[in-house]
Amino acid sequence: MTTAAITKSNSSLSSVISKNAFPVVSNEAGWRCHGNLWSNLREVCELLRIPTPAASADEEVLFQHVRYKAGQRVHTIGQDFDTLYIVNSGFLKTVLIDEYGNEQVLSFPMKGDLLGIDGIHNQHHASEAVALSDCDIILMPYKTFSALGRTYAELEQAMFSVMSRELVREQIMIGMLSALSAEAKVARFLTTLGERFSQLGYSGKSFNLRMTRHEIGSYLGLTLETVSRTLSAFNEMGMISVDQRQIALLDVPALKTLRRLPPAKARIKVSEKVSALVGKNLLPQWGKEVAVALN
Amino acid sequence: MTTAAITKSNSSLSSVISKNAFPVVSNEAGWRCHGNLWSNLREVCELLRIPTPAASADEEVLFQHVRYKAGQRVHTIGQDFDTLYIVNSGFLKTVLIDEYGNEQVLSFPMKGDLLGIDGIHNQHHASEAVALSDCDIILMPYKTFSALGRTYAELEQAMFSVMSRELVREQIMIGMLSALSAEAKVARFLTTLGERFSQLGYSGKSFNLRMTRHEIGSYLGLTLETVSRTLSAFNEMGMISVDQRQIALLDVPALKTLRRLPPAKARIKVSEKVSALVGKNLLPQWGKEVAVALN
DNA sequence: CGTTTGCTTGATGAGATTCAACACTTGTGG
DNA sequence: CCACAAGTGTTGAATCTCATCAAGCAAACG
Incomplete structure (x- = not known):
């Protein structure tokens, strides 16, 4: 060589x-x-x-x-x-x-x-x-x-591993695309992006999106309007803060467990939530700490 | 060895x-x-x-x-x-x-x-x-x-190629999941399954589904009811024939180009279509030979 | 022969898209 | 420098697709 x-x-x-x-x-x-x-x-x-x-x-x-x-x-x-x-x-x-x-x-x-x-x-x-x-x-x-790869066996093995990793990533992507709601997709997108940033040594809670709403929508199988609306909703609920492309994740656990947004009238701000009320023994229909119904 | x-x-x-x-x-x-x-x-x-x-x-x-x-x-x-x-x-x-x-x-x-x-x-x-x-x-x-792989360089190369092929397949899957309508997903599913069968030497036009509607739905990001309804609609339009899991593809080009089903009242059977009326110079909103509007 | 599993079909509604209007930023050329 | 255009993002209203819930039927099975 x-x-x-x-x-x-x-x-x-x-x-x-x-x-x-x-x-x-x-x-x-x-x-x-x-x-x-x-x-x-x-x-x-x-x-x-x-x-x-x-x-x-x-x-x-x-x-x-x-x-x-x-x-x-x-x-x-x-x-x-x-x-x-x-x-x-x-x-x-x-x-x-x-x-x-x-x-x-x-x-x-x-x-x-x-x-x-x-x-x-x-x-x-x-x-x-x-x-x-x-x-x-x-x-x-x-x-x-x-x-x-021929010279270094470990290297060849590692390259197979990298390709396998990529394959698994795409499999998870497929699962996410076909099973999750729009809100859950956007939430996952934000948290995994944050995780990637923090693995690289940057802040995983506060970062700049480098792509347009349209590109996010294409990636997630949504329209740009839906992406924009969902970000606004998360912002209003206090789970994130959005200013153009500057994002701050304020409640990562909520984003991670979110499956479906409650009806708009039942939404309250995270700051108002009473953690003690949140049951932990049942599978929550909505993200565990996303919202508490008004009753 | x-x-x-x-x-x-x-x-x-x-x-x-x-x-x-x-x-x-x-x-x-x-x-x-x-x-x-x-x-x-x-x-x-x-x-x-x-x-x-x-x-x-x-x-x-x-x-x-x-x-x-x-x-x-x-x-x-x-x-x-x-x-x-x-x-x-x-x-x-x-x-x-x-x-x-x-x-x-x-x-x-x-x-x-x-x-x-x-x-x-x-x-x-x-x-x-x-x-x-x-x-x-x-x-x-x-x-x-x-x-x-270490012994035979071509073999190692081929294995990388197989993994790459699989990766591309999943990428196309992602594109299909996030961009196509339910009808288009089912249509693609049927045609690609037919192609795979014919590559193996079996009939690509007439075959048996080995999976349930539920499994098809999970694969395509749809519910089993939607899959069932879509198959019924294709059947009624004469593009396929369905009898339980026995499928016959009757109009493969229509299935391949289908993007969106026309409203139910505008549907006609393929057998009634007038091919000469179908323009070829513009991108059709619906599959080129799927249906002709009643006018 | 009852039970289970898979499939079909209908009615209904929630969620996402589409269409549209507007604000904001950025870049361009006069 | 400003006017203007192009690209981006937000929000509202109408629409439509698809999921959900429900009922019934057929085939498979112990």
């Missing part, structure tokens, strides 16, 4: 260089080389939250970073597949386009997520990845990926 | 034997040995529709078949993961169980499909696989799977 292909830095689909081939400068985030940032295998593994192969300390393979501006596409539907992408920073969406040109949002990848897996099958991308903010993305040529 | 583990045939989670270790009898479907059926790598690859590694002609690894009766579980949620399953014959469902014990159907695997991938991540199954008919299933211990 020390004789990997050498690519000029101005090539958009570059791949791998030997660390010895160019003068490189180490820093915390990777190596800067000819104006581009590069990462080694250890950094990539940490990003993907998989164990670093023990024997790879002397690995000389480097992976190029590429920057995308908001709105740019990382890959498009039908494009030939030859590289995987790992998000180093920024926020994206992946979409499917149906026969009428409508976008269907599939996921909102962020730091540490792997993009492009859908292209492995039949060598063409089935979906499109669009940057929602400026992004820094690491290129992992599929050939290099395969070669590394 | 010629010194694989030897397991007695009465072990339920058996794995791999050397062909030389036992007297085996070859036949068209595999090798019969001590009352059990075994398959070699070539047969497994053909079943999965992936290329057989060229160098594997002399491969001695055999994979045990296990039979499941209708209703039996191949694996359950939370169960330790150590083997993958390949459907050789029969019909199954995979389900998720939510926090209230409700089943959420995720897929209906049949011949040639791979089960258990969801367990690779964190070594526990996230879903449950239940036989809907008597099934014959090939066991592929994950350790053997990994070892084979």
Whole structure:
């Protein structure tokens, strides 16, 4: 693996260089080389939250970073597949386009997520990845990926694990789409987004949505109006606070257990709730601490 | 790989034997040995529709078949993961169980499909696989799977491809769940089921549903009543014929392009339609050949 | 032969979409 | 600099789709 292909830095689909081939400068985030940032295998593994192969300390393979501006596409539907992408920073969406040109949002990848897996099958991308903010993305040529997997058994195992993780995520998504009410979908969306942010070291309670109401609606199988209305309702009930795209989660347990919103006339603010009244022995029809009926 | 583990045939989670270790009898479907059926790598690859590694002609690894009766579980949620399953014959469902014990159907695997991938991540199954008919299933211990992938590069590549295929399938499922009407969901369900049957050499126009209306509804995010009503409506319009679980697809193009059913009073039978009246230059609001307004 | 399970069909209503109007922000070009 | 357009978000009213509740029937089963 020390004789990997050498690519000029101005090539958009570059791949791998030997660390010895160019003068490189180490820093915390990777190596800067000819104006581009590069990462080694250890950094990539940490990003993907998989164990670093023990024997790879002397690995000389480097992976190029590429920057995308908001709105740019990382890959498009039908494009030939030859590289995987790992998000180093920024926020994206992946979409499917149906026969009428409508976008269907599939996921909102962020730091540490792997993009492009859908292209492995039949060598063409089935979906499109669009940057929602400026992004820094690491290129992992599929050939290099395969070669590394062959060299390091643990790495290959980890890649299967990452794909399996993604599959499970989509299964849960399917379950959520077909079983939950609109309110429950929005509530889950907010809490899982918060969890993802806090896993990355950011605040899980207060964050900025990087996507439009329309994109959220597409992701959840709702219209943008329903999303907007639901956020307003949560806000009015004191479960969250909304100001444009700035969100604060004020009652995460309520959001997590919410299944269905009570009729509007029965709603009261969370601040007025009497926790002692909330039974814990039965399956509540509504979220345990969402609301208390007026009686 | 010629010194694989030897397991007695009465072990339920058996794995791999050397062909030389036992007297085996070859036949068209595999090798019969001590009352059990075994398959070699070539047969497994053909079943999965992936290329057989060229160098594997002399491969001695055999994979045990296990039979499941209708209703039996191949694996359950939370169960330790150590083997993958390949459907050789029969019909199954995979389900998720939510926090209230409700089943959420995720897929209906049949011949040639791979089960258990969801367990690779964190070594526990996230879903449950239940036989809907008597099934014959090939066991592929994950350790053997990994070892084979290490030995045959093409095989490893093919396994990534199979997982990618599964991922794309789920993505399309997500798009369908969140974007289509109830009628369109049922129509798609029928046509894709027909396509799968015809790929297996059976009739794609006339087949038996192996699952209940309830299971179809769970899979599509609908209630069983809606599924029943929709099938009845399709039947009345002449697009399909339904007799209990026996289905015949009479107008596949109509089913494929259907987006939304016209109001009941405007429906006419397909047999009465005047094809010449159907414009082809605009996106039709309803399926191109579903119905013609009365005017 | 009663019981269970699956399927169909009708009546009704809740929940989500659709259509529409308006406010707010952002970017553009004169 | 402002006018204007385009994109985004909120909210209301009307509509419609689909779920729910309920009843009845057929097939399967012990």
